[in-house]
Amino acid sequence: MKEIYLDNNATTKVDDQVFEEMRPYFCEFYGNPSSMHFFGGQVQKKVDEARNRVASLLGALPEEIIFTSCGTESDNAAIRSALEVSPERRHIITTRVEHPAVLTLCRNLSKRGYRVTEIAVDGEGRLDVDELRSVIDEDTAIVSIMYANNETGVIFPVEEVGKIVKEKGALFHTDAVQAVGKIPMDMKNSTIDMLALSGHKLHAPKGIGALYLRKGVPFRPFMVGGHQERSRRAGTENSASIIALGKACELAGQFLDDENNRVMAMRDRLEKEILAIVPKVRVNGGLAERLPNTLSVAFEFVEGEAILLLLNEKGICASSGSACTSGSLEPSHVLRAMGVPFTCAHGSIRFSLSRFNTEDEINMVIRELPPVIHRLREMSPFGREVLVSN
Amino acid sequence: MWDYTDKVREHFLNPRNVGEIKDADAIGEVGSLACGDALKLYLKLDESKERIVDAKFQTFGCASAIASSSALTEMIKGKTLDEALNITNHEIAEFLGGLPEEKMHCSVMGQEALDVAIAKYRGTAVPSHGHDHEHMEMEGEIVCKCFGITDQFLKKVIASNELHTAEQVTHFTKAGGGCGGCIPKINELIAEVMGEQPKEEHKRPAKLTNLRKMQLIQDVLEKEVRPLLWADGGDLELIDIAGSLVQIAFRKACAGCVSSGHTAKFVEQKLREYVAEDIRVEEVEG
Ligand code: FES
Numbered sequence: 001m002k003e004i005y006l007d008n009n010a011t012t013k014v015d016d017q018v019f020e021e022m023r024p025y026f027c028e029f030y031g032n033p034s035s036m037h038f039f040g041g042q043v044q045k046k047v048d049e050a051r052n053r054v055a056s057l058l059g060a061l062p063e064e065i066i067f068t069s070c071g072t073e074s075d076n077a078a079i080r081s082a083l084e085v086s087p088e089r090r091h092i093i094t095t096r097v098e099h100p101a102v103l104t105l106c107r108n109l110s111k112r113g114y115r116v117t118e119i120a121v122d123g124e125g126r127l128d129v130d131e132l133r134s135v136i137d138e139d140t141a142i143v144s145i146m147y148a149n150n151e152t153g154v155i156f157p158v159e160e161v162g163k164i165v166k167e168k169g170a171l172f173h174t175d176a177v178q179a180v181g182k183i184p185m186d187m188k189n190s191t192i193d194m195l196a197l198s199g200h201k202l203h204a205p206k207g208i209g210a211l212y213l214r215k216g217v218p219f220r221p222f223m224v225g226g227h228q229e230r231s232r233r234a235g236t237e238n239s240a241s242i243i244a245l246g247k248a249c250e251l252a253g254q255f256l257d258d259e260n261n262r263v264m265a266m267r268d269r270l271e272k273e274i275l276a277i278v279p280k281v282r283v284n285g286g287l288a289e290r291l292p293n294t295l296s297v298a299f300e301f302v303e304g305e306a307i308l309l310l311l312n313e314k315g316i317c318a319s320s321g322s323a324c325t326s327g328s329l330e331p332s333h334v335l336r337a338m339g340v341p342f343t344c345a346h347g348s349i350r351f352s353l354s355r356f357n358t359e360d361e362i363n364m365v366i367r368e369l370p371p372v373i374h375r376l377r378e379m380s381p382f383g384r385e386v387l388v389s390n
Numbered sequence: 391m392w393d394y395t396d397k398v399r400e401h402f403l404n405p406r407n408v409g410e411i412k413d414a415d416a417i418g419e420v421g422s423l424a425c426g427d428a429l430k431l432y433l434k435l436d437e438s439k440e441r442i443v444d445a446k447f448q449t450f451g452c453a454s455a456i457a458s459s460s461a462l463t464e465m466i467k468g469k470t471l472d473e474a475l476n477i478t479n480h481e482i483a484e485f486l487g488g489l490p491e492e493k494m495h496c497s498v499m500g501q502e503a504l505d506v507a508i509a510k511y512r513g514t515a516v517p518s519h520g521h522d523h524e525h526m527e528m529e530g531e532i533v534c535k536c537f538g539i540t541d542q543f544l545k546k547v548i549a550s551n552e553l554h555t556a557e558q559v560t561h562f563t564k565a566g567g568g569c570g571g572c573i574p575k576i577n578e579l580i581a582e583v584m585g586e587q588p589k590e591e592h593k594r595p596a597k598l599t600n601l602r603k604m605q606l607i608q609d610v611l612e613k614e615v616r617p618l619l620w621a622d623g624g625d626l627e628l629i630d631i632a633g634s635l636v637q638i639a640f641r642k643a644c645a646g647c648v649s650s651g652h653t654a655k656f657v658e659q660k661l662r663e664y665v666a667e668d669i670r671v672e673e674v675e676g
Binding site: 096107110111118120301302303304305306309310313330331336337342343346378379380381382 | 392402403405408419423424426427428429430448449450451452453455456567568612613616617620622623
């Protein structure tokens with residue numbers, strides 16, 4: 001069975017061109033970029049090229065890019081550094097809907113004596129910027145607010161946030177793991193001090209990430225040891241993956257229009273058709289500005305894991321915000337923070353597309369999904385009245 | 391992805407006995423939409439009203455909930471009511487070739503629905519969930535408010551499955567998997583049932599100076615209480631400490647929440663557990 005992969009916010013296929021670009025750097029050009037000899041030097045050149053490519057996707061300077069092992073490392077490095085450079089400030093601001101990479105760290109820090117404020121979102125997943133304004137003060141060391149949410153795709157007004165942060169002299173970090181490569185950004189004209197990105201969300205392999213660090217922003221390294229990455233991140237460079245990330249960023253730049261036209265149109269069509277065919281459905285974050293590729297839909301009276309497994313039988317890969325897929329008993333913290341009613345939260349499914357998806361695949365989902373929902377509703381003791389109209 | 395057995399998968403994909411029985415003799419309903427799973431079981435009895443001739447179900451829930459319901463109906467058909475009552479949740483899981491431990495509550499839900507159906511038919515009270523059957527006499531006291539689960543029901547599940555930890559109890563019944571406020575009580579129940587001494591998890595200091603007590607209270611609020619509230623979008627602020635009286639104000643989702651009284655009790659319980667027996671928590675406007 002050929003898979004229909006609609007779980008690109010979880011991870012993506014490595015683009016063939018990306019793989020070809022990195023391939024020689026395992027067995028052939030395996031030199032250490034830090035070595036003095038020509039053999040390491042030629043790898044160094046490719047690493048530099050990769051840095052340029054990543055920088056150019058972000059509208060940043062090459063020296064503002066630090067390669068890391070993943071998005072989580074970038075997030076950790078940014079937040080910990082901000083706390084170290086201004087030890088007198090003891091307040092951290094984040095949101096209730098962050099990825100665990102940020103949320104778990106902040107909650108751990110709160111046990112170490114930091115004051116942590118988690119900003120709320122509204123029913124559509126939009127950030128309460130007024131709350132940010134009212135809680136930020138001279139004690140705030142760092143504000144870490146994601147660029148776009150992984151579950152709903154809702155985009156946060158990061159530049160507006162950055163302005164507020166600057167007024168209080170705090171640092172602003174954004175987890176942009178879901179946004180980079182999907183929407184355009186330009187660090188030259190931005191209020192962001194630090195930005196985390198991850199390779200495997202944009203068709204590079206797993207195990208590579210980067211941290212954008214604005215020139216002039218003080219920094220304390222998270223990993224110490226050798227002088228790699230200008231002593232900002234020790235450890236021998238993962239050269240093959242860095243080269244892959246560079247290529248992936250170059251391609252992402254080229255496909256940005258495609259993402260915001262063709263991919264978005266497929267997402268919109270999927271959304272429209274589902275809403276038209278299936279009764280008692282709502283789109284989580286549907287009224288907010290969203291990433292072009294993400295669709296989170298809540299089906300009432302059915303449970304997410306059951307939907308996923310039936311779709312799985314058809315080769316359709318998606319994910320859910322339901323509790324039952326995670327082993328926890330409560331639905332996702334994002335949907336709960338949005339106040340999505342429990343009746344819907346348990347039956348929420350996320351489809352996340354990429355440039356590799358086709359119209360045919362979307363047609364297939366539009367064909368296969370409604371019977372799955374109908375079948376589960378027929379089995380359910382609730383909401384039986386909706387079946388009559390169906 | 392869950393590691394389901396082929397049998398679970400097969401019963402999920404082709405569930406037996408789905409639907410309702412219009413003239414059912416007995417109906418058992420457990421769970422709710424909010425809980426994430428629910429099962430409505432219909433039984434049809436023979437002339438003598440002793441033997442189950444037909445069983446059907448409607449289930450809202452994950453794959454293992456559906457498979458467990460399907461298995462249950464297959465297992466009880468042809469059995470007398472007394473024989474059916476002897477079926478344990480363990481046997482339901484076994485019928486399916488086993489369930490992941492985190493999913494054992496699905497098999498418990500099946501057995502529970504059966505108990506409820508038969509008890510209702512016979513007009514006796516049953517230990518069960520508290521959510522959806524207002525008309526029923528429930529035995530025991532609610533221990534887990536989040537999932538509406540009584541002490542009687544928990545004791546029964548603990549005993550029949552020989553559960554030793556609160557985590558296991560959560561896997562089997564869901565109790566403790568929400569706010570976690572009922573976990574100390576669950577530990578007590580385990581101790582009671584298994585005849586073990588409850589483990590003293592946190593040593594309360596024997597004697598406290600006033601200063602030390604205040605520090606400890608702040609500490610417990612920071613480390614043990616607030617993180618749990620955050621998880622539900624709430625927060626609290628410590629307003630004042632006067633001797634054993636601790637005044638707090640709720641913030642965010644907790645402020646104005648109908649169950650904040652329950653939350654205040656939870657805070658008090660935590661502080662008593664960690665700091666001193668005589669602590670009283672009062673909610674104030676702040
Ligand atoms: S009361 Fe049991 S989990 Fe909340």
